[in-house]
Amino acid sequence: MSRLHVYLRPLTIGILAVFLGVVAPPSFAETPADPSPTVSQPQMDLSGWKLVWQDEFDYPNEDLDKHWESQNAPSHHILCSRWRENVVVKDGILHLVNRKQQRGGQDWTSGSIWTRKKFKYGYFECRYRYAESTGTNNSFWLMTRGDDPTEGKRFEIDINEGHYPNEVNTNIHNWSDVVVGDDGKKSHPSAHKGFAFGMRPDYSLPLEIPITTTRLRLASNTSPHFHIRELRVFGVSDRYPDPLSESADQDIDGLVNHAADASAQVTASGVFNPNTRPEHAVDGTISTSWTSPDDGEKWIELQWPDPITIGCVQFINGWQKDGHWTGWGQVSDYTIQAHDGKTWQDVATMNSKDEADFGANYHTYGLLWTEDELVFYQDRKELRRTPNEFCKSECPIWLSEAIIHWAGTVSDQIDGTSMKVDWVRYYQKENER
Template identity: 65%
Template sequence: MLLLLTGAILSCETESQCANNPDKGPSLPSADTEVVRDTIDLSKWDLVWEDNFDYENERLDENWESQNGPSGHILCSRWRENAVVADGMLQLVNRKERRGGQEWTSGNIWTRRKFTYGYFECRYRYAAATGTNNSFWLMTRGPDAAKGKRFEIDINEGHYPNEVNTNIHNWGDITTGSDGRKTHPSFHKSFSYGGRPDYSLPLEMPVSTRRIRLISNNSAHFHIREVRIYNVTGKCYPNPLSEAADQDVQGLVNFARDDDTRITCSGLYNAATKPENVVDGRISTSWITQKQGEKWIEFEWPTEKTIGCIQFINGWQEKGTWRCLINDYKLQCHDGRRWIDISTFDVEKEMNFGREFHTYGLEWNVGEIVFYIDGREIRREKNEFCFSEVPIWLSLAIISWSGQITDAIDGTSMKIDWVRYYQPKAK
């Protein structure tokens, strides 16, 4: 994950000795601070229905219906022609073509059959471009639900390259605000794999420099909450997520907060999200980058500093889950002539769901809704209103909140290997 060109990562004998060993990034399926609770045991389930897409394209219509037209809330219209079965796989294909009043087309299909409680799973690979929403989901159709509320369960709304989004929507209780905007109860939880909110990079060979910078080509704007540039110490460095990190280790000096530190950056999201926020000692504030182009923040001093460790925190928290983590970064020092990499990371090389197939699952019963990835639990919620039969949906969309929209989307596809539905074995 980390490539060090001017020094090696300091290894610690135990995690208790050094907080945040950088060689121990989160591995699938753990993401951010989420704790895996359980695994699905398919020996306790009977396979009731499946589609392996091992037939000619024309036969897709026997089991699936297709959208043929635009959707107002997304940036593409969706058509049967964009759902293609070939070589034992279903592909939902993005195309840059004006149709249905929109600039892009894609695919959205749902089963003719309806399903109720059981275990659902789908093995698929994301369209390999930002701005795409790769979805496996359940939703009631029609104005009323037979039982409970009209609802939607997004088993995964996947965003390239490494984000899993799970949602439970209550479409039965829509309210209209004073501004005319309609809202409904929605319960969201997002997981980013490969990246992490906190990075701690101790250097075995200290770096002496007057300039340090952090660079990212992340497609969307992002938050940097704290940057700490520490002196060399014979002790281990603090937990980056500690609010009192600078005081947690005796003799520690954070050069980033020196009075003579000059901080510059590539741009701002708005006036309140200034770069000085990364050295105010508060994780609750942040520098938020501009939306477009390369993003960077630089620290400069009048005289050289000898640096033993660099830490930074990125993203933002929602109900204990870190979201919108950066997908790449470079930490660099300047040797007086040129910039030299200290550490680099690129999630597309480490954890790329547009390159890898994963299996997304849902256990749904009258009491609970449990989400899985590759057979391991990532989220569990009480079932309060999802009680009606529903079709299974497979959808690809182009949306502004899943990353930058570029021509790289054209020709990409969500590739689905199979979809399966199980019911518990009789006891």
């Protein structure tokens, strides 16, 4: 399954300079602009559309069952069973609540519901907030139930499978057909496209006040793991190379990358597997990487026998596929630190939650579903457009919370969190009703 992430938001990075162990006042250095679409994102215009169904959850909790059905069973493909008791309507908000609770043979419980009514072509929209923890899958989706329909295939359209804090995932699954891979394994045809907000593949951090040190560290709390393709530590210069250049070390005459010094020692908190060792982050090629472990401390460190003076730190992170950088395996936060001989001092920090936190704020996720096309939106701005090849029959609307490993670290922090839904709406074209 391919994963393509698009970077949509600019970052502001604070540079805190450290000189000979003295912390200087914050100074801000210019950084390259974020990659962005070459054209502006089209927006969904609802002129000429009629709101024909909605649920504002403005009723007592017990009335939910008039409009929705609920799962009341284990879910062995995920880490939680799901029950009506975990679905709560309160003060105009629908809560899908995560609890650390053994039930149905699983250690966690959560909630999943679907409409009693079925829908077909139109514009679908839901306003909600993610549960504020990694390891949660916050979903607004459409899926057929039962046998193969008379039109098209059995399908699933994930309008958004959101992962905290700021990842949007859109999926299209064909549940009728089966394909056999080169390894002989059977699967269903699927098409994934994801979007990581507030993150990027390349960082160049020139310091307005150079630092002198013998140790430099890059640390992150990103969950579950991340890839550092190249880590560069340049001396002082009035300009620095494009961080995505594969020949960055040779692009500017006289500029030294101290990370490539023969005397430099590179260590890390751990590795994801034996093929992703820390030395791969300083080997001069972006085709290899140090990949962090899933859990625990996550850092990579450079140490030199004698002090060096640093003017710029660069690193490349994530995954490259078919010549394009994706957001898979990128850091959602980082701290770069220099050691002053006694303690670590922060040099630069970033947390993508400061730019985009979909657990702290409500956002709207939408789908335009026609006979010919599927168009996905966030806050009515287009994210993805693809032909509709087999989604041709009516189906319910689903709202689901799940606990899964591939959404990040699963910890006790999940207990008591919830996906919070403000409303769900369905529109049809005036002339198509």
